[in-house]
Each structure stands twice: as C-alpha cells, then as structure tokens.
Amino acid sequence: MLSLTLLLTTLTALGVGFFDTLSSWWWVWLLGGALAEAGLVYSSITDPKFGERIAAHMLRREFEPERLRDPRLQQQIKEALEYRGRIEESIRGRGDSLIKDELTQTGVQIDEWLEHIYGLARRIDRYRQEEKRLLRDLQVAQGRIRELRAEMGEEQDTAVKNQMAMTLQALQRQVDTLENLANTIQRAELQLENTLTSLRTIYSQSMLVEAKDIDSSRARRLRHEITEEVTELNDILVAMDEVYAVENSAVG
Template sequence: MSTSRMDDLQKRARRAILSHALFRLESGLTIALTLLLAWFLPRPFAWWRGWYWLALGGIAWVLIVITSITDEASAQAALMQMLSEAPRPPRLRSPHYREKVEQALEYRQKIEQALLGMRAGILRDYLLQTMVDLSEWLRMIYALAERLDVYEHDEILQRDKAAVEEAISALQRQLRTAPDAATRAQIESLLAARREQQESLTKLQGLMAQAQFRLEETLSALGTAYSQFLMIGAQKAESTAHQELAQRMQAQVQELEDILTSMQQVYDASHSPRSAEKREEE
C-alpha cells in the first residue's frame, strides 16, 4: 500500500475516533442537561451563579471526549463505524448473484470482527490498512455480480441474441436476389454490421461465462484471505505477511476491473450496429 493511502487511512481512523467522541450519546446528553439546568435552575443556591452550570458542563463534556479518545472500547466502536462505510451491496434480481454477494459480505463482516477484536498496536494498524484494499475488492465483486445480473435480464440483449441469426439469414437471401450492384453493396454493408454484432454477442456470452467462473474464484480467494487474516492476527505468520496479503487483494481488484472493462467494451460493441439496422428497416 502506498504511503499516501496509509496516511489517508490513518487520517480517516483519527477522524472517526474524534467524531465518535464528539457526537456520542453521552456527549449529547451532557450538553442537553447543562443547558436545561442553566435555563430552568440557574440559582439552586444563593451563592450559585448560572454560568457555573456551563462551566461544569463544559468540563464534563471535555472529560467525556478525552476518555472516549483514549478508551479502547470507544476507539473500537469508532473504527467499526468507519469500516461500516463500505460500498453497499447492489439490489440484484437473480437469487444466485444475491447469494454470492451475501457470501462476500459475510467474509467482510468476519474480517471486521477479527480486526476489532485485536489489541491496539502496530499489527492491528497494519491490518487496518488492508481494509482499504478489502473495500475495493468488495466493490469490484459487487460490480461484477451486478453487471452479470443486468446483462442476464437485459431484454434488448436477449432480443438481439434471438434476432441476429435470423437477420443474417434474411440478408443473405436478399443478397442472392439483389437486382443491382448498388443494392448488393448496401446489403453487404448491413450483413457485415450484423455479423460484427453477432461476433460481439458471442464474445460477450463467452466473457459472461468467464466472469461467472471468476466470481466463484474470487470468492474462494476471499475466504483464503480471511484465513490468512486470522493467522496474521494471531501472529502465526511472518511480519511481511500483511504486505503479501495486501498485494494479493490488489491483484484481485485489478483482475476484476479488467474483466469488467472488457465486458463493458464488448457490450457497447454489440449495440453499435443500430444505425445499420435502422438503414436496413428503411
């Protein structure tokens, strides 16, 4: 992980802990109680001054903030809140892909629980840094499952798959009976566009099959990462193990990003012959 990303994560963790300390329930109740007492009971004793409530409330609030920042349990609660800001799973129509996304989310939750169960120290800081890569990995898994789900329910795509072969056959028949060279040239142009579309659809179908296998593989890799995370947390691995784990996570992210890019490019190409299809209808 680069130094800039490490610094960013540390800043996020500090902000999360400070925000938790400032806005936790006890802080809000202290402020509210102070204001109520200062307004409704300004002088409970003859020697009492109204601003005493504000001073005592301010001191109590500062003590709550300080103890929250230094308290291990409060710090863990703040980190849990920060980690929960991960990408949310997409809404999927396919039960199969919903199951895969839930499996990935379960691994993430287990890793978070293991991380927050560790004592503060350098090792936990190292593993906290890997959460950035884990979040990106989960985001790619969500994106891949969502893309597969969308493509499988794309009515236009399904229609094109069924229509392209019929359109090619019809154009071939028209080509054989074309009355002149100009008509043949136009039909040949349309036929080339349809064949290109057919090739793109076939390629997309192959990429979708690869993506489905890739989704299974990356979930297995996520399970392996969870086991390695536990080993590192138990200090049963070498000191460089967290770096190797981060590198493997980054490699998974890159591979998923590559296949998503390829799928989008081929999907766009499969829809590109629209103008040719329009000319065909005319």
C-alpha cells in the same frame, strides 16, 4: 456528523455565509472530511461496538445487496460483506499494534476489493435483466444473415447486391458484439465466484498472521493476493464497459 456540526457552528459564529464557505473555505471542508474519516476509521478499530455499527451501516448503504434483482447475486454480495465484517472483527481483536496496523491496511484494500465486486455484480445483474432480449436479437440477426446470403446468390442487380453486402456487414458486427458480450459476462460470473472463494481464503489467512509474520513473506503475500484480485476484477470491469459501449453504439 459531529465534526461537521462543530465546523458549521464555528463558521456561523464568525459571520461566514454558508455558500461563501463552500467557495472560499474549500480547504477547510477537505481537511475536515479527511479528519472525520480518519476518526471513523480509528474509532472502528479501537471501539468494537462503535466500529461494528459504523462499518455495517456504511457498507450496507454503499453496497446494498437489495439493489440487485438477481437473488444469487444478492446472496453473493451479502456473503462478501459478511466476510469483510469478519476480517474487521479479527483486526479489532488483535492486541499487537504491529499486526493491527498491517491488517488495517489490508482492510482498506478489501474495501476497494468490495467496490469492484459490487460493480461486477451490478453489471452482471444488468445483463441478466436484458438477457432474453439480447438472445432474441442475436437469433434474429443470425437468421437474417442466413437469409441475405441465400438471396445474394440469386440477386442479379449490382446495386442491390452491394446494399445486401453492407447490411450483412452490419448484422455480422451485431452478432460479434452480442457474442462477445455473452462471453464477457460468463468470464465475469466465473471471476465473481473465484473472488468470493479468494475472500474466504484470505479471511482464513488473516487469522493465521502472527507478530513474527509481519516482517516475513506471509503478511506481504496476503496483501499482494488482494492487489492481484482487485486488478483482475478491474480488467473484467473495463472489458464489460467496452463491450457495452460497442453494443450501445451499434444500437444507436
């Protein structure tokens, strides 16, 4: 905010309009934003009190547990934020600059990881709010399939039988989509649980990284594990979005 205020004051003194600034001075905003973010990151590492306040506020606002309706998901996100805070505290407490630089990069990865964790939790939360309706839709579709198959065996009219066959295909697509969605959600719930376990483990590992480990396999392995976790979460997120897209198109 201080950087932004200073920038606006300077531009006003030069007689530059606000909206003209937005269109003509876009590069200034881009550079200013980058410098401000870099300043916040640096301050959060060098000044423990400032870093704690900024990190807690930004993360709490971006990954707000209270947006989730499910209490268990809320608790899982709170736990993830807590471990992220512990890892940052561990980074700030490091005296060796090499360790601090290496673990700071790890912290950036963890923030990306948190974004995926929160996205996963929101999708699970959405499903849980609709779970009863989706289960009812599945049961209705399965029951109707059984009825139509029985009726087709007795139907003599070709046109009617053809229409029954088309209806059966549509109902089967609906059943397949709903079952696929339920399976994907189950995978997502297990992945979220596994991710939190990994986050706890990585926190413990970060406490063990010493100066001699920076050029060894331990520090590299730590970052590699986080990258793998982010990739796995992203795969689940993509799969969930694809299933939801199919379900929405089927409903439409």
